[in-house]
Amino acid sequence: MAVLSFGQALKDALDVAMSKDDGVFIAGEGVGVSIHYNPNLPTHGLLEKYGPKRVKDTPVSEAAIAGLAVGASALGLRPVVEIMFFPFITLATDMLVNHAAKLRYLSGGKSSFPLTVRIKAGVNFAAGCQHSHNLEAWLAHSPGLKVVFPSTPADAKGLLLSATFDPNPVIVIEEMLLYWMKGEVPDGDYRIPIGEARIVIPGNDCTVVSYGGSVYTALEAAKALLDEGISAEVIDLRSLVPLDKVCLLDSVRRTGRLVVLHDAAKFGGFGAEISAIVAEEAFDALKAPIKRVAARDIPVPVSPPQEMFNKPSSEMVIAAVRSTVGKR
Amino acid sequence: MAVLSFGQALKDALDVAMSKDDGVFIAGEGVGVSIHYNPNLPTHGLLEKYGPKRVKDTPVSEAAIAGLAVGASALGLRPVVEIMFFPFITLATDMLVNHAAKLRYLSGGKSSFPLTVRIKAGVNFAAGCQHSHNLEAWLAHSPGLKVVFPSTPADAKGLLLSATFDPNPVIVIEEMLLYWMKGEVPDGDYRIPIGEARIVIPGNDCTVVSYGGSVYTALEAAKALLDEGISAEVIDLRSLVPLDKVCLLDSVRRTGRLVVLHDAAKFGGFGAEISAIVAEEAFDALKAPIKRVAARDIPVPVSPPQEMFNKPSSEMVIAAVRSTVGKR
Amino acid sequence: MGSQQADVGLKKTMYEEMVLIRKFEEKLIELSQQKGKLVGMQILANGQEAVAVGIVKALQPDDVIVSNHRSHGHLLAKGADPKYLMAEIMGKATGVNKGKSGTLHMAVPEVNALMTTTIVGGGPPLAVGAGFAQQYRGTSNITVVFFGDGAAAEGSVHEAMNLAALWKLPIVFVCENNCWAGAQSLSEHSCLRDIAQRAVGYGMPGESVDGNDVEKIYALAKKMVLRCRNGKGPGMIEAKTYRMRGHGEHDHQHYVDKKELEEWSRLCPVKRLSESMLADGLVTEAQLQTIDRQIDAKVDEAVGFATESSYPLPEEALQDVWVEE
Amino acid sequence: MGSQQADVGLKKTMYEEMVLIRKFEEKLIELSQQKGKLVGMQILANGQEAVAVGIVKALQPDDVIVSNHRSHGHLLAKGADPKYLMAEIMGKATGVNKGKSGTLHMAVPEVNALMTTTIVGGGPPLAVGAGFAQQYRGTSNITVVFFGDGAAAEGSVHEAMNLAALWKLPIVFVCENNCWAGAQSLSEHSCLRDIAQRAVGYGMPGESVDGNDVEKIYALAKKMVLRCRNGKGPGMIEAKTYRMRGHGEHDHQHYVDKKELEEWSRLCPVKRLSESMLADGLVTEAQLQTIDRQIDAKVDEAVGFATESSYPLPEEALQDVWVEE
Numbered sequence A, B: 001m002a003v004l005s006f007g008q009a010l011k012d013a014l015d016v017a018m019s020k021d022d023g024v025f026i027a028g029e030g031v032g033v034s035i036h037y038n039p040n041l042p043t044h045g046l047l048e049k050y051g052p053k054r055v056k057d058t059p060v061s062e063a064a065i066a067g068l069a070v071g072a073s074a075l076g077l078r079p080v081v082e083i084m085f086f087p088f089i090t091l092a093t094d095m096l097v098n099h100a101a102k103l104r105y106l107s108g109g110k111s112s113f114p115l116t117v118r119i120k121a122g123v124n125f126a127a128g129c130q131h132s133h134n135l136e137a138w139l140a141h142s143p144g145l146k147v148v149f150p151s152t153p154a155d156a157k158g159l160l161l162s163a164t165f166d167p168n169p170v171i172v173i174e175e176m177l178l179y180w181m182k183g184e185v186p187d188g189d190y191r192i193p194i195g196e197a198r199i200v201i202p203g204n205d206c207t208v209v210s211y212g213g214s215v216y217t218a219l220e221a222a223k224a225l226l227d228e229g230i231s232a233e234v235i236d237l238r239s240l241v242p243l244d245k246v247c248l249l250d251s252v253r254r255t256g257r258l259v260v261l262h263d264a265a266k267f268g269g270f271g272a273e274i275s276a277i278v279a280e281e282a283f284d285a286l287k288a289p290i291k292r293v294a295a296r297d298i299p300v301p302v303s304p305p306q307e308m309f310n311k312p313s314s315e316m317v318i319a320a321v322r323s324t325v326g327k328r
Numbered sequence C, D: 001m002g003s004q005q006a007d008v009g010l011k012k013t014m015y016e017e018m019v020l021i022r023k024f025e026e027k028l029i030e031l032s033q034q035k036g037k038l039v040g041m042q043i044l045a046n047g048q049e050a051v052a053v054g055i056v057k058a059l060q061p062d063d064v065i066v067s068n069h070r071s072h073g074h075l076l077a078k079g080a081d082p083k084y085l086m087a088e089i090m091g092k093a094t095g096v097n098k099g100k101s102g103t104l105h106m107a108v109p110e111v112n113a114l115m116t117t118t119i120v121g122g123g124p125p126l127a128v129g130a131g132f133a134q135q136y137r138g139t140s141n142i143t144v145v146f147f148g149d150g151a152a153a154e155g156s157v158h159e160a161m162n163l164a165a166l167w168k169l170p171i172v173f174v175c176e177n178n179c180w181a182g183a184q185s186l187s188e189h190s191c192l193r194d195i196a197q198r199a200v201g202y203g204m205p206g207e208s209v210d211g212n213d214v215e216k217i218y219a220l221a222k223k224m225v226l227r228c229r230n231g232k233g234p235g236m237i238e239a240k241t242y243r244m245r246g247h248g249e250h251d252h253q254h255y256v257d258k259k260e261l262e263e264w265s266r267l268c269p270v271k272r273l274s275e276s277m278l279a280d281g282l283v284t285e286a287q288l289q290t291i292d293r294q295i296d297a298k299v300d301e302a303v304g305f306a307t308e309s310s311y312p313l314p315e316e317a318l319q320d321v322w323v324e325e
Ligand SMILES: Cc1ncc(C[n+]2csc(CCOP(=O)(O)OP(=O)(O)O)c2C)c(N)n1
Pocket: B029, B060, B062, B084, B088, B091, C069, C070, C118, C119, C120, C121, C147, C148, C149, C150, C151, C152, C176, C178, C180, C181, C182, C243, C247
C-alpha cells in the first residue's frame, strides 16, 4: 500500500492496465505532452514509459477522440480517452451517447465497446462556465453508459481499473481539484466493483449522499454536526450508473432523513434522481423532506466571491441536515 | 378560432411571427423543401410564402445551424432553427449549452440571444434509438435555456410564438406524433406565457404530472381511473424551464399524491426533478410514495412489440395511481 | 485460370451481387406498399449498387466496413445473408440484430460490418477507431467508410479525415455523391461540386469516379485500398451516382426534376454492366435470365424466412444493453 | 493629407496599438506572479500582436469580431478600454463583463466584439450567424473570426466554412497559426502545414501571410475584407506567427525548443515595425520612447482602476442569466 495523490493513483491505474494488457491505449489532448509538467496529473510520464504508439496526443477534435474510442473498442482494443474539461463533452456526446452507448444494442448484442472516457471535472478553478460545468446528470441519463465519480485516491485507482477492463463503455469523472490530495492506495491490479457505494461515516440521524469532490463538503458538515449532537451518515456513491440503490435505501430506512449534495446545478441535477428513488422506494421511512444542496442554476461565474457563492458549502449542508432533523 | 392540426398550429405561429417581424427567419435541414410534402408539417409552405431569404434550407450541419442561430440572434435577428430529431441535438449541444445559454452571462448581461430551437421529438415512430431519444432532461439542466414541450395545437402555437419573441434562448420540443392531431387554435398573435402549467383535468385523489405526448397517456389513464372512482388531477407542465412550481405544489398539497409521467427514460429523467421538488417542498402533504412512470432505461428498440413495451402506457399510469391511493 | 477468365468471373460475380441488391430492395418497395409488413422508412440504394459492389470487391473478408443509413447494398456486397437482413427489416427475432435495429443501422459483425450508424457523418469517426485498431495491431487490414454528399458537411467527417491523415490510418473514405441529401440537392447544401476536392485539405489523395460504372469503381478502389494497405495512409473516393428513389418510400420526390431521373435511369449501373458483358460476349441473355431467377429465388427465400419468423418478446428489449460478465 | 502621410499615421497607430497589447500583457505576466491579483490562467498573445492589429485595422467600427481564448489583443485592437479589460481579468465588478467572464471569454459589445468563446472552434459557427445577420439586413458590414491552428481541427470550423461559402456570407476567417495548440506542435495535431490550403475545399480564397509583419497582414486583410464587403463571399487568412509565452503563465514551455523561441523572438512584430519605421525615418527614437511612456501610463491607469475596484457581490452572480422583460 503506497501513499499516492489522487492524480498519481489514476496514473497508477493506467500504468497497471497498460502493462497488463497491450490492447490498452490512451488518447486525448495533451495526454502525452502537457502544458502542465506535473507528476500529479493522471497521464504524466506515461508517454515516456509506453511510447507514442500507446500514448496518443490528438488534435483538438473531441468528436474524433470519442469516435476513436468507439471504433477501436469495437475491434477489441481497450481505449482510455480523455476529455479535457467537462463542458467539452458536449462536442463528444453524439459519439458517446448515440454511438458508444447504443451500437451494441443496435447490433443485437453482437458488437461490444469496452471503452473508457476520462473527464476532468471541477467547478471552482477560476476558468468560468465554458470550462466548469458538471454534466454527470446528462451521462447518467444515457442508457448504455456506466458512470463513476470517485472521491479518494484508492477509489480513483480501483474504479479506473475496473472501467478499463469493463466490457462496456464507462465514463470516469475526475474531480481535478482532488488531483493533489493524498491517500493510501493498494498496489497492483486493484479494482473496485462499479456500482458499489461506500459509507464514509456511519450515522443515525440523517443520510447525506454525495460523490466526487463534494464528499469532502459533506464530511466537513458531518464533523461540525457531530459537535452539535447530530449524527449524519455520509455516503459516497462512487458509481452513478449502475447505482447502489441497496446502500442508499438501507441508509435512509435507518436514518429516515436524506440530504443530497453535488457540485452541479440543482435543477435537473443527479441529486433529483437520488431524491426520486428514495421518495418512491423508501417513502415510508422518511421523517422529513428530502433536501438537495447543489450549485445555483446559473452558469459558473469567474469572480472569486461569486464562484464561491455558487459552489455548495458545508454550511449549506449543515443547514439542510439541521432542518431535516427539526433544528434551526 | 380555427381548427388546426398541431403541425398547422406551429406553422401558424411561424407565419404570424414572420409576418409581424422581419427579423424572424427559419433555418434547418429541409425546412424549405422537405422529403415529406405534407401540410401538417410545421414549416410546410413557408418557403413559398416568405422566399429563400427567410426560409433557409441548410446543409446537414447541426453545430452550424445552432451557431447560425446564436450569432444571428446576437445581432438582433430572431432565428427559429430546427433540429430534425432529438438525438441529433447532441451535435448542437456545444453551441446551445456552452454558447446560447452562457454567452449572455459571460458578457455580464450585455449581449442577448433571442433565438428559438425547434426539436422534433418522439419515441415511437419505428426509427430506432438514433432517431428516438427524448433528452429534455439535458436541456432542462442547462442554466440559461428555457424549455417548453407543448401537448395541444393551441399551446404549440402559443408557446412557439412566445419563444420566438422571448429575448432569451428557448427550446421548443415538438412531439411529432401529435402533428396530425386537431384542436381549436386562437387566431393571430396568440401567446402563452412560458412558465405556466395547465390543469387539464382537475381531481382530488392524485396528481399526475406530464407534458408533451404523454399527456394523452395520462388522460387515458385518468378516464379509466374515474370509472373505478379514483379522481386524478392531470397537469400538463407545458414549460419545463421555468417550471410552474406553484401549480405543481398546489396540486400535490390538495391531492397528497403524485405520479410523474414522461416518454423519456426513467433514470435521471425530468420526472426526477418534479419528484424531488415535491419531496422537498410539499413533503408534509404527501400521503404516499411518489411514483414515476417512464420509458425503460434502454435505447429505444425498433421491433414493434418492443417499441410498444418501452413506451410508458396508460396501464402503467393506472397501476401507479392505484398504488398511491392504496388500491391494487 | 487465366487472368482474363478471372476477370470474367469477377464481372459475373459483381453482376450477381448488384442484381441481388437491386432485387432485394425492389422487394422492399413492394412490401412497403403492404401495410404492416416492414418497420420504419426504407432508404434504398436503388441506382447506387455499383458503388457498394465495386468498393467491397476490392476488399478482403477481414477488412472492415462502416456503413450508414443506406446500408443494404454495402452489407449484401460484404456478404451478409439476405435472410437475416430481411428479418431485421421486418423487426423479427431472427433478424441480424434481433429486431433492435430495423433497417437503419444494421450491423453484421459476421462479415466485419461491425458498426452501422444512421447519424449522418457518424461513420468516419468510427472508422478512425477501426483503422487505428488495425494499425495498432499491425495487421494489413483496412477500413472503408461509406458516407453521403450530405454527410460531407458534418464536422465529424472533417475531424475524422484530419486525424486519419495525421496518423496515416488505413482508411478509405468513400463518399457516395448521389446528388441529394434528403430533399436538398448538392448545390443547395455544399459549397463544392466535387467532394473529392476536400482531400487536398487533408493532404490525402482523392479521386472522383463514375459511380454507376462498377468496373471503374473497382479499379479505383483496388488502387486506393492497396495504397492504404501498404501503410501510405488514407484516401478518398467520390463516387458520382444518383439516388433513384425518394429518401424513404413515403418520399415521392416532388422536388426532383423528372428529366433528371430519366437521364440517370439510362445510366443504370446494373443495365450498363449487363449490356457491356453481352456486348463483349461474356454472357448470354439466357445466362442473365438464369441469374435473375436464382436471385429472385434467394430474395423470395429471404422474405419467406422473415415473414415466418416471429417477433421478439417484448421483455427481450431489456437485453443487449450491457455485456454481462 | 497625402496618402503617404496617411500611411505614416497608420503605421504609427498600428505601432501604438501593438505596444499597448504587448505592455498590457506584460503587465499580466508581472501580476500573475503576485498571488491573488489575477483570476484564472493568462493566455497571452505575446508575439502575435501584429495579427490582431493588422486585421482589425482593415475593419470599420461597426464590423464585428468574434474572438477566442486568446482575446486581449483582438479586443484592444478593436478599441476596448484597457481599464475594463483589466478589471475583468481581476474579476472585479467594474470589469467589462462584471467579473462573470474573467480573462477567457470577454465580450465587448461596445466595439462590436459581441461574442468571445473559449471553446476551441466555437467562434466560426457564431461568425456564421453574425455574417448571416449582416447579409440579411443588407448592411455592408462584415465579420471577422479569429481562431488557432489547433481549432482548425474542430468539426465546427468545417461546418462553418462550408455554410459561409455556400451562402456567400461576409466573413473573414483568420487562422492565427502560432505553431502550437497547447503543448502540441502543428505537425503533431494537423495533417497540413499550411492551414490556408483548407480554403480550396470550400471554394473560397485562402492565403498565408507572415503573421509577424503587420503591414503585410494589413494589406492582405484589406483585400479580403473588401472582397467580402462586396458580396463575394468569405475568405480565409492564415497568419503564420508564434506564441512566445506558454499556454497560460503556469506553463513553462518545457516542451519547446529554446532555439525556436530565440529565432522567433528575432522576428518580434513590434520590434520589426519600430525598426522599419526608424530605418525609413518615419519616427525617431525619442518619439518611440514617448509612445512607450504614454502606453505605460495607460496600462498603469488600467491596473490602478482595476485594483481599486471592488469585487461584485456574491448574490449578483444570480443576475445576467436572463433578459428580464
Ligand atoms: C446527424 C443527422 N442529421 C440529420 C439526419 C437526417 N438525415 C438522414 S439521411 C439525411 C441526408 C443525408 O444525405 P447524404 O449524406 O447525401 O446521404 P444519402 O441519404 O444521400 O445517401 C439526413 C439529413 C441524420 N440522420 N443524422
